[in-house]
Amino acid sequence: MFKKTVLPNGLRIITAPMQGTNTITVLVLCGTGSDYESNDIRGMSHFLEHMFFKGTTKRPKQEMITEELTSMGSLHNAFTGHEMTGYYIKAGKTYLEQSLEILSDMYQNSVFPAEEIEREKQVIIEEMHDDHDTPTTYIWWIWEELLYGDQPAGWHIMGKENIIRGFKRDDFVNYFYHQYVSSNTAIVVAGNFDEAKTTELIKSLFGNLRSELPIRMKPFVKEVQTAPISSIVVKKTDQTHITLGFRGLPANHPDRYAADILGFILGGGMSSRMFQRIREKMGLAYTVHTQHESSSNRGSLVTYAGVDHTNTERAISAMLEEYRRITADRVPDAELKRVKDYVKGTTLIFLEASNAVADFIANEEILTGKPLTIDEIFAKIESVTPKDIILIAQKLIRNDTLNLAILGPHEDKEKFEPLLKL
Numbered sequence: 001m002f003k004k005t006v007l008p009n010g011l012r013i014i015t016a017p018m019q020g021t022n023t024i025t026v027l028v029l030c031g032t033g034s035d036y037e038s039n040d041i042r043g044m045s046h047f048l049e050h051m052f053f054k055g056t057t058k059r060p061k062q063e064m065i066t067e068e069l070t071s072m073g074s075l076h077n078a079f080t081g082h083e084m085t086g087y088y089i090k091a092g093k094t095y096l097e098q099s100l101e102i103l104s105d106m107y108q109n110s111v112f113p114a115e116e117i118e119r120e121k122q123v124i125i126e127e128m129h130d131d132h133d134t135p136t137t138y139i140w141w142i143w144e145e146l147l148y149g150d151q152p153a154g155w156h157i158m159g160k161e162n163i164i165r166g167f168k169r170d171d172f173v174n175y176f177y178h179q180y181v182s183s184n185t186a187i188v189v190a191g192n193f194d195e196a197k198t199t200e201l202i203k204s205l206f207g208n209l210r211s212e213l214p215i216r217m218k219p220f221v222k223e224v225q226t227a228p229i230s231s232i233v234v235k236k237t238d239q240t241h242i243t244l245g246f247r248g249l250p251a252n253h254p255d256r257y258a259a260d261i262l263g264f265i266l267g268g269g270m271s272s273r274m275f276q277r278i279r280e281k282m283g284l285a286y287t288v289h290t291q292h293e294s295s296s297n298r299g300s301l302v303t304y305a306g307v308d309h310t311n312t313e314r315a316i317s318a319m320l321e322e323y324r325r326i327t328a329d330r331v332p333d334a335e336l337k338r339v340k341d342y343v344k345g346t347t348l349i350f351l352e353a354s355n356a357v358a359d360f361i362a363n364e365e366i367l368t369g370k371p372l373t374i375d376e377i378f379a380k381i382e383s384v385t386p387k388d389i390i391l392i393a394q395k396l397i398r399n400d401t402l403n404l405a406i407l408g409p410h411e412d413k414e415k416f417e418p419l420l421k422l
Contacts, residue, residue: 001373002190002361005199009211010183013202014365016190016357024191025354026099027088028107029362031186032179034157035082036216043159044167044175046080047124051172052087053078054116056109062116068102075355080157083218083296084366090355093192097201100189104205107180114169121164128158135407136287136306138233139241142405143302146231147247153221153298179216182209188362191354221297223247228402228420232413239306240408244319247401248292248299251367256294257380258388259301259396263292264339265331265389266322267303269346271338273322274303282318284311296367301396309408316404316419324422327393331386340381347374397422 002016033045054062069076074091087106089099131137141156148154158164187202225247249259267274267290278288288305303323307315350356351374364371372380399422406416 002371003195004365004371007182007203007207009209011206011209012186012365013199014186014188014361014371015193015195015198016188016361017193017195018191018354018357021192021354022093023090023354024093024096024099024189024193025088025090025358026096026103027086027188027190027355027358027362028103029084029086029186029188029366030180031084031184031366032214032216033081033083033085034155034159035152035218036179036214037152037155037159040163041167041171041175042155042163043124043157044171045085046157046159047120047164047167048172048175049078049080049085049087050120050124051112051117052106052110054120055111055113056105057111058105058109060111065102065106068098072098074099082153082157084363086359086362088355088358096189096191096193096198100198100201100205107185108206108209110176112169112172112176117167117169117172121167124158124164125161128161131158135235135237135239135241138235139243139304139405139407142231142233142407143243143300143403146229146403146405147300148221148223148298151222152219153295177210178212179214180210181214182206182211184214185209186362186365188358188365190357190361218297223298225403226400228399228404230404230406230413230416230420232406232410232416234409234411235407237408240309240312240406240410242305242307242312242315242319243302243403243405244316245290245300245302245403246396246398247403248301248396249294250297250299251294251364252296253294253299255388255392255395256292256299257377258384258392259292259294259299261336261339261343261381261384262326262389262392262396263290263301264343265335266290266326268339269342271342273326274305274319277322278305278315278318282314284308284315284318294367309410312406312408312410313416313419316416320419320422323397327390327397327422329390331389333386336384336386336389340384343381344378347377
């Protein structure tokens with residue numbers, strides 16, 4: 001269970017007390033990310049996240065922040081997505097007040113030293129290069145660009161190297177001032193703590209956060225597709241990396257949970273259809289999985305596999321056959337029950353940790369504005385019927401929304417085109 005409190009300035013406080021743990025997680029989340037960027041500041045949200053650790057008015061040196069966080073024995077980091085940027089500390093419960101104070105200082109009083117910005121540019125670029133050199137990461141860059149093209153939804157979160165090299169301190173100050181405001185902020189605390197005292201502490205630490213409305217809003221996502229499309233990126237790799245799938249549903253769509261269960265039937269866990277077909281029966285891949293993923297304004301149903309270069313066509317054909325089969329044949333009651341139990345069981349295991357609880361609630365708050373309790377989510381899962389599955393499968397799995405992205409040493413790109421049909 002959790003409690004959501006909205007202050008008069010729009011700041012959201014979400015508290016999730018947990019029994020049986022000696023830790024707390026504090027997550028401060030800003031509802032901004034790469035979706036909110038224009039072409040001239042691509043990568044700003046992510047770069048700014050790095051700069052929050054470079055010094056504040058109270059802690060002017062980077063090492064003052066990191067040494068204090070380390071002295072607590074904490075797990076701490078930050079992340080940037082298309083729609084959110086988060087800063088978190090997980091520590092022993094005795095460090096709750098200190099964790100909140102540190103994050104409050106970073107979130108409101110970071111100074112963005114010009115010399116640190118110049119130094120960090122190369123760090124960001126090396127992070128980009130690391131992703132490019134990691135095929136299991138880079139394939140998802142290719143996938144998003146394939147679906148959404150030249151718009152924020154299709155741009156990578158880290159931006160472009162030439163744009164990053166041109167950033168000035170004023171760019172950071174301007175973006176920070178207009179996006180990091182109270183109405184765009186959610187503070188989530190999960191773990192072992194006193195709920196009432198913690199809420200009052202958050203009010204005192206974040207009460208002076210700027211109350212203007214953010215000036216950057218998400219643009220409308222253009223999704224125009226009338227036929228199968230593909231993107232084959234030629235790169236020397238040990239495996240061919242495949243993502244094959246369809247456009248999906250946004251987080252607030254009434255059929256979202258049916259689509260999520262569809263993804264689990266196809267490729268969630270070792271008993272799923274894609275896993276059994278491609279790994280166990282055909283022996284083509286070590287890693288294969290399917291998921292339905294949702295943002296606030298878009299989604300996708302996608303299967304990933306890493307295979308030997310010579311098995312690429314066979315793997316694609318097998319994936320497509322499983323996609324076809326689920327649109328035509330009713331899912332047996334026993335299989336649907338097994339998948340529902342799997343989803344509920346893995347969710348409960350995942351949510352044993354305070355940082356997982358904080359992340360789970362915060363993500364839904366930003367995407368939907370209405371995070372559900374576990375009981376509410378499980379009720380939605382239980383309500384999904386075999387009829388719902390076949391209907392959502394037929395709605396999503398169609399030729400005109402079929403997409404294929406491949407990363408590997410395949411110079412003959414045309415050989416995959418005949419495969420792309422249901």
